[in-house]
Amino acid sequence: MTVQKWLKGVFLDEYSGTMIFSTPHEDNPKAIEHILDVRGWGSLSSEMGHEEAAKFQDKIAAFVVEAIKEKLERETTGNK
Numbered sequence: 001m002t003v004q005k006w007l008k009g010v011f012l013d014e015y016s017g018t019m020i021f022s023t024p025h026e027d028n029p030k031a032i033e034h035i036l037d038v039r040g041w042g043s044l045s046s047e048m049g050h051e052e053a054a055k056f057q058d059k060i061a062a063f064v065v066e067a068i069k070e071k072l073e074r075e076t077t078g079n080k
Contacts, residue, residue: 004072007035012065017058020065036064 001024009023020036023029038061044053 004075007068007072010035010065010068012061018061020061038064
């Protein structure tokens, strides 16, 4: 197993907005793995309030997923 293989098919859970999953199993593409949670609720909610903190956490999670996908694409195409 490689990092690239583990992160293959990385996606953001649309329901929670802060849970990130991947689909690393070639033999079972429907099997998903929970790989990451975006944290920091206490600090964010005290600084921004609950509604804004929730939106901000969702933005962080989307950013992380996009960054992982971009990195994997660069490695696949040889543009590190």
